[in-house]
Amino acid sequence: MQPLDAPTLLMVTVVFNCFGALVWAALALLFRLAPRAAWLVAGAHLSLVPALLPLPLTPWSGWWADAFKLLATALLALGVRQLMRLSQARWDIIAIVGLTALLLLWQALSGEGGASLVPTSVAMALLAMIIFRDVLIGAAPGFSTLVTSLMSAPFAALAGVNVLRVLAAWGLLGGGSTLLLHPRQQSPLLAALWLLLCLCISMGLVALLLHRLITRIGQLTSTDTLTGALNRRALQQRLVELQAQVRRGRPLSLLMVDVDHFKRVNDSLGHAAGDAALVHLTELLRQGIRDVDVLGRMGGEEFCLLLPDTPLAAAVEVAERLRARLQANPFVWQGRSQTLTASFGLAAGNSDDASGRIGLGLADAQLYQAKAQGRNRVCAAQA
Numbered sequence: 001m002q003p004l005d006a007p008t009l010l011m012v013t014v015v016f017n018c019f020g021a022l023v024w025a026a027l028a029l030l031f032r033l034a035p036r037a038a039w040l041v042a043g044a045h046l047s048l049v050p051a052l053l054p055l056p057l058t059p060w061s062g063w064w065a066d067a068f069k070l071l072a073t074a075l076l077a078l079g080v081r082q083l084m085r086l087s088q089a090r091w092d093i094i095a096i097v098g099l100t101a102l103l104l105l106w107q108a109l110s111g112e113g114g115a116s117l118v119p120t121s122v123a124m125a126l127l128a129m130i131i132f133r134d135v136l137i138g139a140a141p142g143f144s145t146l147v148t149s150l151m152s153a154p155f156a157a158l159a160g161v162n163v164l165r166v167l168a169a170w171g172l173l174g175g176g177s178t179l180l181l182h183p184r185q186q187s188p189l190l191a192a193l194w195l196l197l198c199l200c201i202s203m204g205l206v207a208l209l210l211h212r213l214i215t216r217i218g219q220l221t222s223t224d225t226l227t228g229a230l231n232r233r234a235l236q237q238r239l240v241e242l243q244a245q246v247r248r249g250r251p252l253s254l255l256m257v258d259v260d261h262f263k264r265v266n267d268s269l270g271h272a273a274g275d276a277a278l279v280h281l282t283e284l285l286r287q288g289i290r291d292v293d294v295l296g297r298m299g300g301e302e303f304c305l306l307l308p309d310t311p312l313a314a315a316v317e318v319a320e321r322l323r324a325r326l327q328a329n330p331f332v333w334q335g336r337s338q339t340l341t342a343s344f345g346l347a348a349g350n351s352d353d354a355s356g357r358i359g360l361g362l363a364d365a366q367l368y369q370a371k372a373q374g375r376n377r378v379c380a381a382q383a
């Protein structure tokens, strides 16, 4: 069988990248799926096309190819960061591309078009390492170590190849350097490696997109849209997990919170004001608890807090603090301030409760008592 030659393999890679660009553009345009990230990735696919086209080999063809490869890697780096919703700024990527572009421009103007290999390879190695790190950080919470490693490996390979190309250009690799410095159009092995790298990177990007979708769906199904707190179902799930800790001897407190006379807020100020009051309450509760505590909205104006590793006495202090905080921070609506108060029902379970059966029913009963005793107070019981 005739082995595939380099130009054929490069054309396959070109077609693959055109297809990739179309698919990501369709995701952005038609399905509005991560549109900003999708446009950047589509741009990366498209920028690679001129870099791979079998241009006639002149001293300038390498310069053009290097410039387009650099652009493609930069767009990919920006796209991955956007896809993973990493909060870092983009100055590192922009600085690398900006400095290298200036250097390439200076080379072009001074007639050294053939000497672009070292600066672009250094820049691409740096960008590939940045993407490698971003994928590791962004994918680690959602994927197993194996999948995260598989997704980030192509970027490590891209960084490695570019480092080797720099070493080869400096003559530090001896005989092995010919393959790395060979024009792609003449080396089937290099062309095949390019195709493989493009395939692996594309599969990794699809996995990242799926990860983002799954995370988003998880968020939508577990949070309350008005306040951003967990919804009832998600809170009950967390409670089941924490109850397992109680059985292992760790204390847990449940705190039910219900706004007093909330109907009056709606009736006097309107439903929109009622909604804003619930957001105000959520913010105050959130600011008054630890990161490990869990806040959920049970429905209407009723909220629940799960306080892990918190015995009864400490939980009473937390509840009293939250109650006083709500009373001291009136809710402001259209220039009018309105004091909100709430009743708190607390149930605590600890290491003595071998059954670990601390549930919402007991906290609810305490909340009922707090309402019955005149509201704006904390009632507590040990499970």
Ligand SMILES: Nc1nc2c(ncn2[C@@H]2O[C@H](COP(=O)(O)OP(=O)(O)OP(=O)(O)O)[C@@H](O)[C@H]2O)c(=O)[nH]1
Binding pocket: 226, 258, 259, 260, 261, 262, 263, 264, 266, 270, 271, 272, 273, 274, 275, 278, 299, 300, 301, 371, 375
């Ligand atoms: N604005 C707004 N109101 C809501 C929402 N969910 C429930 N409500 C209203 O909350 C009010 C709850 O009223 P009640 O159950 O009588 O309780 P309350 O007025 O707070 O009285 P107590 O709990 O006995 O102190 C009802 O008027 C509901 O319509 C919401 O998401 N937004």
